[in-house]
Amino acid sequence: MAAKSDRRERARTKAADRASMQRRARGRRRVLLAAAVVVVVAVGTALVASTITRGDHVSATPERATTAAPPWPAPSDPSARAQAAGLKVAGMEGTALHIHPHLSISVDGKPVTVPANIGIDVQRGGMSALHTHDTSGILHVESAKIEPFMLGQLFTEWGVALHDRQVGGYVDGERNDRVTVFVDGKRTSTPLPTIRLQDHQDIAIVITTAGTTPTAPAPFDWSAAG
Template sequence: MNFKPASPFLLAALAVGLAGCSAPAPAPSAPATASASASAASGGGQATGASSGWQLVPANGAAAIKAAGLQVLSEEGSAEHYHAHLDVLSDGHSVPVPAYIGYSFGTDGQPNGISALHTHDDSGIVHIEAPTAGLTYTLGQVLTEWGVLDGSGGAPGSAHSSAADWQAYVNGVKQPGNPRDIRLKAHDEVLLVHGAAPATIPSSYSFPEGY
């Protein structure tokens, strides 16, 4: 589903209270650029095109935010503000993490709300900008807002396979259990892998200044 770039006035409103982050860029309808660390780890291969099933469905935004146990806010919060980074590798192919995860959209295709947990662009940077301090945010909530790895069907390693069949690394360290349970912390580099692990596991991510 294609949708129009958001009004710069609305984006400015959604960015109220934001410190150290740039305003969201217009959302791509079918992201085709993986983050640099995942691309390097996978040798540059990418899961491409709408048929991959990884694309964001804007019409589901509000429902996905609520399914993740989060609220649709009118603006980003300022009581809690930090960032993590997510890379996804499916059987040696890097999967782009799309812009506008955690946004709701109106019937006109414009964003009309945002959750405390969201992405501004397809860099893989996950923003936590919450109105209440001290709450826990998880990788599972990001995946729910994205609408992927929900176990609803598909071949192993595909967009709707079970997250329990994937392996996660945080800051280069292999994590036990279901990746959905991983708690996101400031400046974490999270790598989600299906299939053989890459030869190089990223242990950090170079965040922009101010992040």
């Protein structure tokens, strides 16, 4: 009887030891899992902070493009607007493609300012391949690779609505609006967003009232641009 009692006691002791070991193993797994979660969160936070600092990527959804009358100021969040245009904001200008078109806009003969810092995020210290430095109307394309850049991308960065024959709140054929586009002094029927930007190209958007005869402005003086 004593032998049986001893065997039962040893069995209970072994069972208790196994249960204790299992509890300790589960505890270690929980600790390791919690530590792994902390590491993942810390790494993710660091990556996000680094990305925002470099200005390589912005996840914010930009405001809707304006259909109001001008003036049209520079965008409040250039990085978000550049991303909406399919352009990346980086800390350095590209050198594979370097061209300078010119854009002018007028409404009933009055010039509309193309603002500085379209595509330039001063706060984050970065710029897209398509941007403006001043109010001269000169567009800068400085890309790390050779690819087409379109007028529609600039207006998306700017935050101004641009469609086939619409600029901001002006729609050709509506409310007596007339939207005429000249490229290098010649009228074009190419849809506005798909006009491909070229070096020393002169793009003029002339908005008038129906019944008037739109005329191309004088060619841009590149010699004075420096």
